[in-house]
Amino acid sequence: MCYSIPGKVLEVADNFVTLDYFGEKRKARNELFTISCGEYAYAQGGFIIQKIPAVQAEAILDSWQELFFKLKEIDERLARDSKTLYQKANQIRQKYHGNSCCIHGIIEFSNYCRNDCLYCGIQHNNQAVGRYRMEVAEIIEAAVFAVEKLRFKALVLQSGEDEYYDENKLVAIAEGIMSQSPCLLTLSIGERNPDTFEALYRKGVRGALLRFETSDPQIYARMKPGHSLTQRLDLLVALRKMGYLIMTGFLIGLPGWRKEDIIKDITLTAELGAEMFSFGPFIPHPDTPLAGEGQVSLETALEVIAEARIRNPEAKILVTTALETMDKKNGLQLGLMAGANSIMLNATPRRYQQLYSIYPFRAGTDTEIESRIEFVIRLLQSLGRAPTDLGL
Ligand code: 5AD
Secondary structure: OOOOOOOOEEEEEEOEEEEEOEEEEEEEEOOOOOOOOEEEEEEEEEEEEEEEEEEHHHHHOOOOOOOHHHHHHHHHHHOOOOHHHHHHHHHHHHHHHOOOOOEEEEEEOOOOOOOOOOOOOOOOOOOOOOOHHHHHHHHHHHHHHHOOOOOOOOEEEEOOOOOOHHHHHHHHHHHHHHHHOOOOEEEEOOOHHHHHHHHHHHHHOEEEEEEOEEOOHHHHHHHHHOOOHHHHHHHHHHHHHOEEEEEEEEEEEOOOOOHHHHHHHHHHHHOOOOOOOEEEEOOOOOOOOOOOOOOOOHHHHHHHHHHHHHHHHEEEEEHHHHHHHOOOHHHHHHOOOOOOEEEEOOOOHHHHHHOOOOOOOOOOOOOOHHHHHHHHHHHHHOOEEEEEOOOO
């Protein structure tokens, strides 16, 4: 089964295209292609990211037709109850987003980092971690594989804050991927010069994933020596101005964090105009100064998702790998049933996955990506979700 449903172009007006999905109309921005009515295309995050030949699209739509409506029914049925906080949030998710669930593949291309964030296992100070860097061509190859063979339509490239990848290298990566396998490309590379992000935007990168980690300036300064929250927020604001889709959020339960902070943290995420909210529980790493700290419960992490959904019906909310790590068997399902509607799957080449140890025992690093995808698609079907992101 596919990850995404192609839409039929009904209307083209300037940069906007109206697409039809079995009678549902959605809009998407088109910046990359010459496109006309009657053609078929994939949309992600509100952008047209690929055109698809009519014969191919019609075959995919044929195979979807029956399932599309069946999944909707299941989703509606499962969202009927609204007794608990999670159920309320799930109902709102269903009302505003229907059953669509977007899936991103993530490629972690380097675990070198110049920073010493106290919570992070790949911090510069940690001598115990084996370091790796993927070369430009290797990154492009992994991304092309993820789009062409694994059929991801949205990819996130993530690394520590690694200056080895200067602007030229990053631009070459973006150019290489977008020219061979266009997709919704997001970068998660920490703080860089705004000019570099401008250059990457020109090459077709449209997403920026950068968490602000905590809305408390004091906790921030303690956790990230030598850095300030203001500097981070300024960059996020600048990125949004450039046109980037912003994916941001915070760590739940950093030392000093109190439950009352949930609302402040969620509010800041919304104020930054985040297209996608990303909240992960802090999980202590044994080789960091925070090794002995406690962590929040799974219930608290789910409560954050539910609160965020109730307050921001239109946002995309991610089930983070950290949440899945807390309950490897049920975490994903619990997140999706507490208001989340986005997933990230690890498409990093197997030999590097264990080394990207921002926290220990990360979910998804012990299975082959192909079987992980199969598992996730089956889970989504059982919940009545369609693995697709239809656009606006
Ligand atoms: N537990 C959970 N998440 C972590 N991150 C870093 N260290 C940890 C940890 N110990 C998250 C940060 C960062 C993202 C890439 O990983 O929020 O932004």
